[in-house]
Amino acid sequence: MTAVDARAVSPASAAPIDPRRAWQVVLQHIEADLLAGRLVPGDHLPAERTLASELGVGRSSVREALRVLEVLGLIRTQTGSGPQSGAIIVARPSGGMSSLMRLQVAAQGFDVRDVVKTRLVLEAAVVTELAEASGARVDGLDLGPAVELLDAMDADGRVSEAEFLALDAAFHLALAELSGNAVIASMMAGLRNSIESYVLAGVPNLPSWAETSGRLRHEHRSIVDAIETGDAELARGRVRAHITGYYTETNFISAPADPLTR
Amino acid sequence: MTAVDARAVSPASAAPIDPRRAWQVVLQHIEADLLAGRLVPGDHLPAERTLASELGVGRSSVREALRVLEVLGLIRTQTGSGPQSGAIIVARPSGGMSSLMRLQVAAQGFDVRDVVKTRLVLEAAVVTELAEASGARVDGLDLGPAVELLDAMDADGRVSEAEFLALDAAFHLALAELSGNAVIASMMAGLRNSIESYVLAGVPNLPSWAETSGRLRHEHRSIVDAIETGDAELARGRVRAHITGYYTETNFISAPADPLTR
DNA sequence: CAGGCCGTGTGGTCAGACCACAGCATATGC
DNA sequence: GCATATGCTGTGGTCTGACCACACGGCCTG
Numbered sequence: 268m269t270a271v272d273a274r275a276v277s278p279a280s281a282a283p284i285d286p287r288r289a290w291q292v293v294l295q296h297i298e299a300d301l302l303a304g305r306l307v308p309g310d311h312l313p314a315e316r317t318l319a320s321e322l323g324v325g326r327s328s329v330r331e332a333l334r335v336l337e338v339l340g341l342i343r344t345q346t347g348s349g350p351q352s353g354a355i356i357v358a359r360p361s362g363g364m365s366s367l368m369r370l371q372v373a374a375q376g377f378d379v380r381d382v383v384k385t386r387l388v389l390e391a392a393v394v395t396e397l398a399e400a401s402g403a404r405v406d407g408l409d410l411g412p413a414v415e416l417l418d419a420m421d422a423d424g425r426v427s428e429a430e431f432l433a434l435d436a437a438f439h440l441a442l443a444e445l446s447g448n449a450v451i452a453s454m455m456a457g458l459r460n461s462i463e464s465y466v467l468a469g470v471p472n473l474p475s476w477a478e479t480s481g482r483l484r485h486e487h488r489s490i491v492d493a494i495e496t497g498d499a500e501l502a503r504g505r506v507r508a509h510i511t512g513y514y515t516e517t518n519f520i521s522a523p524a525d526p527l528t529r
Numbered sequence: 530m531t532a533v534d535a536r537a538v539s540p541a542s543a544a545p546i547d548p549r550r551a552w553q554v555v556l557q558h559i560e561a562d563l564l565a566g567r568l569v570p571g572d573h574l575p576a577e578r579t580l581a582s583e584l585g586v587g588r589s590s591v592r593e594a595l596r597v598l599e600v601l602g603l604i605r606t607q608t609g610s611g612p613q614s615g616a617i618i619v620a621r622p623s624g625g626m627s628s629l630m631r632l633q634v635a636a637q638g639f640d641v642r643d644v645v646k647t648r649l650v651l652e653a654a655v656v657t658e659l660a661e662a663s664g665a666r667v668d669g670l671d672l673g674p675a676v677e678l679l680d681a682m683d684a685d686g687r688v689s690e691a692e693f694l695a696l697d698a699a700f701h702l703a704l705a706e707l708s709g710n711a712v713i714a715s716m717m718a719g720l721r722n723s724i725e726s727y728v729l730a731g732v733p734n735l736p737s738w739a740e741t742s743g744r745l746r747h748e749h750r751s752i753v754d755a756i757e758t759g760d761a762e763l764a765r766g767r768v769r770a771h772i773t774g775y776y777t778e779t780n781f782i783s784a785p786a787d788p789l790t791r
Numbered sequence: 792c793a794g795g796c797c798g799t800g801t802g803g804t805c806a807g808a809c810c811a812c813a814g815c816a817t818a819t820g821c
Numbered sequence: 822g823c824a825t826a827t828g829c830t831g832t833g834g835t836c837t838g839a840c841c842a843c844a845c846g847g848c849c850t851g
Contacts, residue, residue, distance in 0.1 A: 288834070301632070326836085334597055339628065339629050339633075340629075346842070347843045349844055349846080358633060358636035366601065367622070367625050367626065371622045374603050374618060375570060381709075381712040384710055388651065388713070389650065447643075448643045448647065449640060450646070450720075454716065576832065586804080588805085610812080611832090614814080614831085
């Protein structure tokens with residue numbers, strides 16, 4: 268079988284032409300298996316060579332489709348033999364979201380200011396959700412995972428700027444995960460990831476890192492307090508001030524306030 | 530040059546081993562070019578064969594990277610010769626966002642309910658933004674592109690259910706685009722796309738399509754009215770009711786209200 | 792029975808060969 | 822002189838076959 272067979276043959280084509288490219292055939296086949304429940308997280312995909320012969324395409328086309336699935340965070344591949352080898356369904360969205368947003372920012376498809384605005388919207392929604400969930404329970408909500416990160420940031424002087432900002436990102440991500448919404452959590456991870464280099468580049472613009480980091484730590488605590496108190500309005504306001512404050516201080520964003528978060 | 534040269538050679542490796550896989554080398558190379566501004570939307574990527582020899586990898590590895598970029602919405606490829614052929618930077622995020630979310634939903638990485646919740650959050654943010662932007666101007670805001678879609682939906686009886694829902698999706702997307710935030714707009718496109726099949730599948734659950742579609746059309750108009758009036762609070766409430774109402778009616782979502790949107 | 796060895800199947804990569812296609816330069820016709 | 826037809830050239834799209842490194846698991850050996 269040669270390439271011409273798999274696609275179109277002008278005169279009286281016995282087999283109907285397939286406008287899809289070979290790798291799309293593979294992708295859609297796997298997607299259909301996922302939708303039908305024939306493939307669930309943890310399952311192995313057939314071997315590349317098997318998939319190729321089953322679908323009547325070349326192995327390279329299969330690999331192009333698998334590469335897409337891998338970048339999108341749907342599969343994990345590993346060489347060798349045994350239970351852990353091959354392509355396994357994992358469904359980890361954050362990696363794909365990060366790649367997508369990072370590249371779109373790089374390609375000027377996304378404006379950095381829009382990324383920040385969007386983060387503001389999602390972050391506000393997250394703390395609102397958490398605060399109301401906390402207020403609805405007599406014993407409050409367990410923000411342990413997030414608070415642990417704050418404790419780590421309190422190791423004053425022993426945390427570099429990059430480490431501090433990484434912990435900061437992890438804290439906000441932890442809040443998103445605590446809200447239980449995987450979609451928002453992965454979006455936040457992607458948004459933050461896509462502008463990470465810009466955030467780091469803004470540090471030298473700060474008048475005093477010690478002062479800023481101290482303020483950030485205090486603001487984090489106050490956000491947690493507002494959530495635990497169940498005061499959604501307060502939590503939303505504080506998280507908005509927290510984020511816009513930092514970006515304004517690093518001359519990153521011009522607009523001090525944003526109506527979207529209200 | 531064989532595969533072993535490109536990767537590791539155990540004894541006294543003259544060239545340092547590269548833990549990255551070949552396609553990642555290509556991807557990062559292109560990303561670096563984008564970040565440095567050496568590649569901007571509209572530019573052509575080097576030919577696959579050229580890229581391969583320049584980076585010292587095989588053409589198949591280059592193609593795997595290009596495939597990823599294509600699915601992520603960064604490039605567009607075309608065969609033949611001339612100015613329109615080859616791989617061209619386009620930076621259209623919505624396609625990649627749709628693929629990502631659709632596949633993650635299929636692979637159970639995203640819960641459909643979380644998708645709806647997230648859409649609620651973003652949609653509320655969009656109309657809030659629009660209403661405040663409109664209220665700040667004496668002449669209001671031009672919602673023309675969105676209203677045109679509503680007019681198309683008013684061709685009662687001559688619009689199939691699928692067409693109606695497509696117009697519905699386009700309307701909401703138009704609002705997001707009018708807000709000027711490309712990040713949110715592409716997210717909305719992806720979210721909607723990822724649950725499109727579920728939305729269509731829910732139509733038979735409706736007691737009366739005529740009644741429901743009529744209500745939806747009325748709600749759309751009322752949302753537009755609220756935006757043009759500049760009443761953000763009202764617009765937010767209406768859009769929330771609009772979305773939750775439909776999903777509740779199709780037995781799609783159990784929770785009638787969601788605190789995230791308040 | 793324990794340890795080491797090797798077969799086997801996996802993904803990772805490359806090289807080379809075609810194909811269809813689109814543009815453009817050239818040649819050919821009027 | 823102009824318009825049309827022709828073929829060349831370079832592009833992505835695809836397949837095939839060949840290696841490699843690797844990890845497991847059964848087998849053999851001590």
